[in-house]
Amino acid sequence: MRWEDLFADLELQWEANEAAELAAELADRSRREAAYLRLIDRLRPVVGHPARCRVLGGQRAPETLHGTLSALGMDWFLLAEPGATEVLVPMRSLLAVENLPVVSAQPGHEGPLAAKLDLRYVLRGLVRDRSVCTLLFVDGTSLHGTPVRVGADFLEVAEHAVGEFARRGRVRSGWTMPLDAIAYVRRVP
Known part of the structure; x- marks a missing residue:
């Protein structure tokens, strides 16, 4: 035994x-x-679901945005806020995302098209559509106007009054800004 x-x-x-x-x-x-996981891999499973994010640009503290994560690119994401507004946020402005699920997408499987849809591409869509926007800068200031040109590392905006369009005689000023200065772009419905 x-x-x-x-x-x-x-x-x-x-x-x-x-x-x-x-x-x-x-x-x-x-x-x-x-x-090997990137932030975009962590965010891809959240597309189509509510998200709450802290971003640069608040006057005294980071600003919190919430809505449905409706689209995602390599260096940007789009939040559909309640009330039919959309907010385009460059990834470099993102400080934190609340309560991401445990699962992540497979690294590097976003496809070749998504890799080409960078922030400049999306901003060119706003230019093409002559979308009226409010831009918030990383220092907390804002600008209301219509994007008119996108360069390799800059955006040009025709500033005009809220409720107006970028027409001759209505444009107050033309602004050129580095893309790195933009905290987010809110499309005005």
């Missing part, structure tokens, strides 16, 4: 060591896989 007890004890020790090694290997593999 003594030998059987010894063998049973050795077998239990062996199984415990194997389980501990497997757990350590799985934890190490999970850490390595997480190291």
Whole structure:
């Protein structure tokens, strides 16, 4: 009986060591896989769902935006706010996202088209549509107007009064700003 007890004890020790090694290997593999995740991979499962984000641009503190994450690009995301407004946020302005789900999208599987849809591409769509917007800058100031041109690293906006369009005689001023200065762009419905 003594030998059987010894063998049973050795077998239990062996199984415990194997389980501990497997757990350590799985934890190490999970850490390595997480190291390849990007923020866009964490955000992709949230498209179509409510999101709450802190962004640069508040006068004294970061501003909190909430709405449905309706689109996502390599360096931007679009929030559909309650009340039919849309907010285009450059990723560099994002400070935090609240309560992301545990799951992430597979890294690098956004497709070739999504990789081409950068912030400049989306801003060119606003220019094409002559969309009236309010731009919030990273310093907390804002500008109301219509984007008129997008360069490699800048945006030009025709400033005009709220409720007006960028027509001759209505444009107050023309502004050129680096894309890095934009905290977000809110499209006026």
